[in-house]
Amino acid sequence: MKTNDVIIQFTAKIVFFIIFFFAIHIFLAGHYTPGGGFVGGLLASSAIVLLVLAFDITTVRTIIPVTYTTLTAVGLIIALATASFPMLKGDPFFTHYFDYFTLPLIGKTSLHTAMLFDTGVFLVVVGVTMTIIQTIGEDE
């Protein structure tokens, strides 16, 4: 039976942004506080799962037009590229570099190539979780 579910849809619209920005915060704060790419990716995919629960899979596919298997591949390529980039400079595999930069508005910031590796982990976790959930959810 199709019922009136305006309350859960409206709540999902608001809560999606809270969860998604918290996922990005957890992802960026991973170097100095608990968090990182894995937890951030799980949180981001749980925000998308909330949208899938409140609406349906085809609607969410038009809202977020991403092929999740491609997302997994892109994440793996980013992780592998950051790991193998030092070999071009003659350093061992998985050497990380960091330095301090003065950015506009933010000020003195330390940027680290581990961040790029974490981006890869984030994308792989989002891609794998969403692929699993979509393939199970679409099974008729």
Next chain:
Amino acid sequence: MTILANLLVILPISVGVLFIVVTAIGLIRFPDLYTRAHAASKSATLGVMSVLIGVFFHFWLFENHFNPRILLGIVFLFITGPVGGHIMSRSSYIAGVKPWEGTVKDDLAEEIERMKKEQGIK
């Protein structure tokens, strides 16, 4: 000042724990699903929110650490707790859970009959 700061920590946490205990008692003693959902979604949300406010003031006033995640958690609970209770009790009503036999008014039944007639489900 220390007394005031202590009060700001102790009072919300005690009130929150009291509300959580009231929730547990309500879950045991109420007769049917809907009254239990009423107890669980309202007073548990308020209890956890009060505990979080106490924790927030403790870390802010004594450890000198302003933690906006706790405030975000309070807002999140305030939005999602009652909605969770609403969704659970509505889906169990549609699934056919009967209310307590002392219930005198049931407006949702007519509405669901109308919806079933509109969509052609017997």
